[in-house]
Amino acid sequence: MNGAKIRQNIAFSVLGVLTLLIVVPIMLIILYIVINGAGAITWQFLTEAPRNGMKAGGIFPAIVGTILLVIGTMLFSLPLGVLSAIYLVEYASDDLFTRMIKLSVVNLSGIPSIVYGLFGFTAFVLFLHFGTSILAGSLTLAIMSLPVIITASKEALESVPFSYREISLSLGATKWQTVRYCVLPYAIPGILTGTVLSLSRAAGETAPILFTVAAFYLPRLPRSAFDQVMALPYHLYVISTQVPNIPLALSFATALVLIALVFLMNLVSIVLRAHYRKKRLW
């Protein structure tokens, strides 16, 4: 074996070790939470409100709150995100205006989540008088999810072969008919994948909902979109920093439920992707 070959083996081993340094902690983290949290997960924990200053009982209102927020976020961000991706791919010409939109998407994705929280608070809670509410929180999370949905939808639309559009247009279909019947149906899997992924991120976010929707302790379910709710990530934050003497098992179990929810959404997106990739026509 010559020197170059030995150096290659050493270098590749170093790269392998670096990768292990990342992979092992990821698995340890998941295992650690599952092992410590699984014991405390009971039917009561999932279906009851917290009791006794959150030291006992369950997290049902927080689960419901997070699900409501995810649904609200989707209602606002999915149509808006898909329409603006359609604009960018199908309608926009390559001019200054389009470049401005693309740059805005990039910058929107880089804005810190706490800044979204500030914006949501001053714009939706105060300026538009929505109050601390599901509506204000969903809108804040929706703006935050927009860049991911737009980027994913854009890629999905761009991957539909150009010939589909040409054929449709040559048959006399209008621009919108072409988009609606010949492009969009084939882009939907990609769009859904990106949407579910961005929603799973929204479900785990704490900073944007701190001042816009999250309730410290609200052991009942919301009655309207103008109600506050508890949310899983905020609840975990509260019980691990704000309230002393919470049984650790409860914190672990809350973390486990949050992670499970997020992973479940990710899994849905992965399955969707795999399923549609098989059925792809091109």
Next chain:
Amino acid sequence: MAENSSESAVRSYAKPRAAEAGIFVPLNRLRRRIGEPIIELCIKLSGFVVVIFVFLIFLFLLRDSLSLFRQYSVSKFLFGTQWLPISDPPQFGVIPLLLGSVFVTAWAIFICVPLGVGSAMFIAEVAPKSLKHVLKSLVEILASIPSVVLGFLGIIWLGPFLRNTFHLPTGMCGLTGSLLLAFMALPTIISISEDALVGVPRTYREAAYGLGATRWQTLWRIILPAASSGILAAVMLGIGRVVGETMVVLMVTGNAPVIPKSILQPLRTLTATIAGEMGETVGGSEHYFALFAVGLVLFAITFTINFVADLFLRRARK
């Protein structure tokens, strides 16, 4: 009528359903005349909406920041070395918070760039295909772990661990935050670096192999330099991610708004200050507006970082 039949052809091409044109002909015509301009208007407006949001976020932050600067001078805010919002008179010097963010970010990046770029190289060039998929999904799993969960682990496990290891007075310090943030920035850095490495044209590789270079020599001397723009963009985006991260630093860095001298002492970042103090302020007070000014500083920093990263990415694509 030719137009209508072509439309149904288009439709049946997309959705092979029974002919639905016949009955709906008048309806379709109406839809095209009125519906289509409306939907196209919606599409154009939605395209513009992203620009409006960025502008609105900036505007609202600026509005509330200006309310502070009417009562408190800009230079005292930007260059003040003390953040004492509830003393009398209050001090709103952003320097301690800025340095807190810089300290935590620098250490996080210092830790995660070698790890991230190294494992991107492993995933892109060394790992066999099956392992590659496993590694990529693990990185995706890491990306999806909510930050509050990592913060929780920092409090109950990493903080105490570091305190015992380095014999610190408290485990809630800058280093705990940096380690967790490094971990959180990894998915961004790995996936973008890997894209950059894979995106290097095959001809580069073939030419190097043809000259007798080993795979490692090719990777180190040819592919890595060729992918440098993309890797720089990855690092920039990683920095942006770390600077903007809130919950982890709020939970584990000890929340001491003083100018940090070492990474092993408690400190506080820009983001944690907003998250931690907003709940305690009175709406419309100086303190309240000062937090928006901090938000504006954050906005400016991340805007710049993303702008630069985008320039690098654009160059990488060429």
